[in-house]
Amino acid sequence: MEWTGLFFYLVSILIAGGIYALLCLALNIQWGMGGLFNAGIAGFFAIGAYTSAILTTGESSKHLGGFGLPVFAGLLGAALLAGLMGWAVAKICVRLKSDYLAMASIGIAEILRLVIVNESWVTNGSLGLAGIPRPFGEYLAGRSADLVFLAYVWTIVLIVYFVAMRLYDSPWGRSLRAIRDNEASAAAAGKNIEKFRVQTFVIGCAVMGVAGGLSAHYFRFLSPSATDPLLVTFLVWVMLMAGGSGNNRGAIVGALGIWSLWSMTEIFTNRLPLEWITRSSYIRMLLVGLLLQVVLQKFRSGVLPEKSPPLRFRK
Amino acid sequence: MIRLEGIRVDFGGLRAIDHASFNVDAGSVTGLIGPNGAGKTTAFNVIAGAIRPNAGRVLFDGEDITGLKPYQRAQRGLARTFQIPHEFSHLTVLENLMAAASAPEGENVFNVIFRRGRFGAEERAIYDHARETIRFLELDHVLDEKAGNLSGGQKKLVELGRALMRNPKIILLDEIGAGINRTLLSKLADKIKLLNQEHGLTFCLIEHDLDYVSKLCDHVLVMAQGKLLTEGTVDEVRSDERVIEAYFGGGKYEAHA
Numbered sequence: 024m025e026w027t028g029l030f031f032y033l034v035s036i037l038i039a040g041g042i043y044a045l046l047c048l049a050l051n052i053q054w055g056m057g058g059l060f061n062a063g064i065a066g067f068f069a070i071g072a073y074t075s076a077i078l079t080t081g082e083s084s085k086h087l088g089g090f091g092l093p094v095f096a097g098l099l100g101a102a103l104l105a106g107l108m109g110w111a112v113a114k115i116c117v118r119l120k121s122d123y124l125a126m127a128s129i130g131i132a133e134i135l136r137l138v139i140v141n142e143s144w145v146t147n148g149s150l151g152l153a154g155i156p157r158p159f160g161e162y163l164a165g166r167s168a169d170l171v172f173l174a175y176v177w178t179i180v181l182i183v184y185f186v187a188m189r190l191y192d193s194p195w196g197r198s199l200r201a202i203r204d205n206e207a208s209a210a211a212a213g214k215n216i217e218k219f220r221v222q223t224f225v226i227g228c229a230v231m232g233v234a235g236g237l238s239a240h241y242f243r244f245l246s247p248s249a250t251d252p253l254l255v256t257f258l259v260w261v262m263l264m265a266g267g268s269g270n271n272r273g274a275i276v277g278a279l280g281i282w283s284l285w286s287m288t289e290i291f292t293n294r295l296p297l298e299w300i301t302r303s304s305y306i307r308m309l310l311v312g313l314l315l316q317v318v319l320q321k322f323r324s325g326v327l328p329e330k331s332p333p334l335r336f337r338k
Numbered sequence: 339m340i341r342l343e344g345i346r347v348d349f350g351g352l353r354a355i356d357h358a359s360f361n362v363d364a365g366s367v368t369g370l371i372g373p374n375g376a377g378k379t380t381a382f383n384v385i386a387g388a389i390r391p392n393a394g395r396v397l398f399d400g401e402d403i404t405g406l407k408p409y410q411r412a413q414r415g416l417a418r419t420f421q422i423p424h425e426f427s428h429l430t431v432l433e434n435l436m437a438a439a440s441a442p443e444g445e446n447v448f449n450v451i452f453r454r455g456r457f458g459a460e461e462r463a464i465y466d467h468a469r470e471t472i473r474f475l476e477l478d479h480v481l482d483e484k485a486g487n488l489s490g491g492q493k494k495l496v497e498l499g500r501a502l503m504r505n506p507k508i509i510l511l512d513e514i515g516a517g518i519n520r521t522l523l524s525k526l527a528d529k530i531k532l533l534n535q536e537h538g539l540t541f542c543l544i545e546h547d548l549d550y551v552s553k554l555c556d557h558v559l560v561m562a563q564g565k566l567l568t569e570g571t572v573d574e575v576r577s578d579e580r581v582i583e584a585y586f587g588g589g590k591y592e593a594h595a
């Protein structure tokens with residue numbers, strides 16, 4: 024019994040870790056390659072989560088819905104709507120320099136979260152959406168469903184990784200990294216900076232939307248607390264910094280590593296004396312902050328630093 | 339090739355360029371000289387589009403480009419280097435040069451994800467061009483080095499290399515010589531002459547070393563206090579009293595604190 028328990032604990036870590044890997048890959052496209060400081064990951068994650076949830080749930084008097092579409096269509100809708108929102112935000116904000124973009128995006132994400140809490144005819148407010156299906160949910164039940172969902176999540180991670188590698192290993196990616204390193208000389212080399220940035224932002228946001236959708240299907244229930252910026256935005260930033268900004272493999276390694284550590288600190292904080300347990304979430308934050316410090320001191324550019332892609336035809 | 343008409347640039351209360359008009363002729367190597375604060379780099383920024391003038395027009399091959407953004411001017415064949423090196427620091431020297439090339443197929447994000455065959459030939463040609471340029475600039479030994487790790491002089495060469503990768507009609511060189519050792523500098527002068535004579539490339543360069551300017555330039559523009567003071571051959575402007583005054587002070591062109 025111990026072993027099966029441990030096995031499914033591992034499965035749950037890998038499912039959440041896979042969703043974080045998607046967020047981290049998306050942030051790596053935006054920040055690692057494009058230098059776009061998106062501090063509003065939670066907002067695009069939330070759009071994706073609610074879109075996919077609303078598209079796939081059955082009829083309810085409490086919120087918009089009744090479309091009952093398959094999960095895959097829900098995720099596609101999540102990508103489209105989050106990408107569209109990313110496009111709108113990028114059109115307004117992408118000309119801002121990195122720190123101002125961070126402020127703007129964090130503000131927009133909070134506005135989105137407030138809309139979600141208050142527009143209860145769409146989202147059922149803080150009561151949340153229930154009965155969100157899982158992929159192939161009608162054929163499966165119990166723990167085997169978790170295994171299938173694990174495979175589903177990691178298939179999507181692999182597809183996104185494949186796309187991210189294509190973006191990175193291309194003239195498009197090279198020009199994007201050039202724009203990140205120096206805007207003025209990229210413009211002097213004829214690069215339409217705004218176009219590159221809008222494309223980058225939209226692609227990243229669409230992937231964030233898919234990650235949000237997957238998390239809604241995983242938990243089968245969605246409320247505004249699931250899009251907490253601490254767990255979504257800031258933890259993803261820690262993951263990318265630790266794994267290696269500018270490196271897609273680093274993004275996945277960072278997501279899995281930090282998420283495992285984050286989950287294991289739970290074991291540690293559960294053993295704390297009673298009067299400390301109420302503070303456990305703050306202790307976990309402190310531990311993760313310390314970890315980030317160690318990583319940044321020891322490995323400046325993360326565990327797997329950025330590397331230039333090889334040229335295939337070069338001898 | 340380049341024509342400035344009545345350009346005025348104000349930075350707050352400071353008039354950096356004061357109704358200056360001049361030409362850079364096609365096929366020439368034109369020097370832009372003058373004391374510090376004369377407005378030379380500002381003039382370059384106006385030509386390249388990094389600064390929009392408060393008044394006046396910029397013409398490029400007869401076309402009014404005053405309203406165009408820097409990248410649009412670059413796409414029309416105007417290349418520049420920066421006074422302080424602006425390298426792509428996390429990219430290798432090879433990538434720095436390749437990134438500067440225009441790659442319409444390879445920079446199409448749809449092609450990159452779904453139709454990678456589309457840009458193979460284009461990329462190959464960019465690579466060959468970059469290797470050739472790197473050989474020309476004698477940077478082969480640092481080909482795979484990250485540009486951020488290079489010396490100041492090497493970064494200047496990378497700047498020039500990137501400008502050459504654009505296949506431009508004109509290159510604006512902002513103090514390309516500063517920080518480069520003498521041997522390399524005279525080699526560079528030979529290269530500029532070669533590019534000018536054999537490929538018909540027009541250069542406009544800002545330089546403080548007048549000997550260097552006299553070696554390279556057939557025509558010199560002298561700026562002081564935001565105005566065009568005079569122009570002519572190096573020997574002509576050298577003997578011009580106003581130029582001497584502007585450089586060594588003592589007259590009405592001396593900056594007052």
